Amino acid sequence: MKSRVIIPLEEFPEEGLVLEGEADGSLFGTEETGAPSVGPLSYSLEAQLYETELVVRGSISAPFLLRCDRCLREFEYTVQIDELTISCDVKGKVEADVTEELREEVLLELPGYPKCEISGLECEINDTFCDFRLDKDPQSGVNSATPSGKSVWDALDDFPQK
Numbered sequence: 416m417k418s419r420v421i422i423p424l425e426e427f428p429e430e431g432l433v434l435e436g437e438a439d440g441s442l443f444g445t446e447e448t449g450a451p452s453v454g455p456l457s458y459s460l461e462a463q464l465y466e467t468e469l470v471v472r473g474s475i476s477a478p479f480l481l482r483c484d485r486c487l488r489e490f491e492y493t494v495q496i497d498e499l500t501i502s503c504d505v506k507g508k509v510e511a512d513v514t515e516e517l518r519e520e521v522l523l524e525l526p527g528y529p530k531c532e533i534s535g536l537e538c539e540i541n542d543t544f545c546d547f548r549l550d551k552d553p554q555s556g557v558n559s560a561t562p563s564g565k566s567v568w569d570a571l572d573d574f575p576q577k
């Protein structure tokens with residue numbers, strides 16, 4: 416599997432270029448940071464060329480193995496970005512390598528203090544020590560770990576983007 420995402424710029428179609436595929440997860444280089452990649456970077460992108468500026472929009476995702484900060488259990492978590500937009504100056508280039516841009520976007524979405532809940536799992540520590548809920552509204556927080564993970568995604572929106 417290739418490990419770069421490269422967009423050819425020669426004879427670039429006026430209506431834009433659609434790119435779909437996968438790149439080897441080793442490009443993330445997160446093995447030593449305790450969040451090893453466990454699958455490829457999947458991408459579905461559309462590129463537009465405006466004179467010397469390349470604008471790429473679309474969605475990307477990549478799975479990682481995280482360790483719960485509370486119960487230390489390992490679990491898989493997929494970073495999913497649906498409204499990605501990146502742009503780069505491609506003046507004088509015959510191709511644009513956007514691997515580093517995509518990598519950074521994904522790494523920014525990796526939680527610094529992962530908890531089981533972000534993958535829709537129930538944290539054992541949370542169940543054992545119910546005291547965790549005492550200082551909070553019982554309707555929020557603990558109950559946010561819905562199997563669908565929907566409310567969990569909402570919480571991720573609050574993360575700083577840059």
Ligand SMILES: [Zn+2]
Nearest residue numbers: 483486531538
């Ligand atoms: Zn946990």
